[in-house]
Amino acid sequence: MSWRLARLQLPEPCLVASRRRKLHGCFSINIHSVYDFGRRFMITVYPSLEHFSQAAYDAMVRSLDLSRISCTCGMEGALYFNGSYKRRIKTKTDTYLLRVQRTRCRSCGATHAIFPADIIPYNQILLDEQIAIIRNHESGDGNRDLLNANPDIDENNVAAVIRRYDKVWMEENSDITADGSSQDSIVRKSFERTERQFLQIKRTSNIFVNRPT
Numbered sequence: 009m010s011w012r013l014a015r016l017q018l019p020e021p022c023l024v025a026s027r028r029r030k031l032h033g034c035f036s037i038n039i040h041s042v043y044d045f046g047r048r049f050m051i052t053v054y055p056s057l058e059h060f061s062q063a064a065y066d067a068m069v070r071s072l073d074l075s076r077i078s079c080t081c082g083m084e085g086a087l088y089f090n091g092s093y094k095r096r097i098k099t100k101t102d103t104y105l106l107r108v109q110r111t112r113c114r115s116c117g118a119t120h121a122i123f124p125a126d127i128i129p130y131n132q133i134l135l136d137e138q139i140a141i142i143r144n145h146e147s148g149d150g151n152r153d154l155l156n157a158n159p160d161i162d163e164n165n166v167a168a169v170i171r172r173y174d175k176v177w178m179e180e181n182s183d184i185t186a187d188g189s190s191q192d193s194i195v196r197k198s199f200e201r202t203e204r205q206f207l208q209i210k211r212t213s214n215i216f217v218n219r220p221t
């Protein structure tokens with residue numbers, strides 16, 4: 009049954025009743041499951057890859073034990089691998105398409121793209137480059153070398169990173185990028201404080217997962 013059909017066939021009074029946890033003779037339904045079906049979330053796997061590449065990404069995915077990861081609906085062991093898609097990634101020196109593995113939850117139907125801690129959701133530039141852009145900007149060194157290294161990263165990209173950091177992250181979390189903080193330390197602190205990846209703007213749920221190293 010499709011999600012649209014399932015939704016159409018649910019009597020509205022039952023949905024309201026289940027929200028209030030008072031069911032008056034109608035069937036019980038997990039409201040979070042209904043509304044998560046077909047929604048797209050993400051999983052961020054910590055720590056970062058040693059050398060970012062498709063092979064390293066694939067090895068990281070293979071190392072995951074999905075039975076020990078809880079879905080955003082709260083169900084543990086319900087995720088399974090479910091297709092993939094291509095995503096454009098800009099590294100320090102080049103740009104390529106990464107094949108991103110997706111999972112789906114048997115319980116609620118939500119999908120979760122698996123990202124290494126190197127990736128910021130909805131952003132093509134890798135996290136280490138964005139941290140470098142912020143540090144170069146704050147130190148006054150500028151980003152000329154970085155722009156020369158990968159022609160696909162332009163001044164508009166750099167300005168967008170700095171703008172996003174200034175507007176959304178700097179006020180409360182500027183200490184996260186303090187001198188000497190490693191990328192993984194920045195990622196961990198960001199998830200501890202905001203439940204999101206560093207520089208992630210959209211508040212889409214992002215599950216933090218420690219992988220075996």
Ligand SMILES: [Zn+2]
Pocket residue numbers: 044079080081082083086113114115116117118
């Ligand atoms: Zn779920």
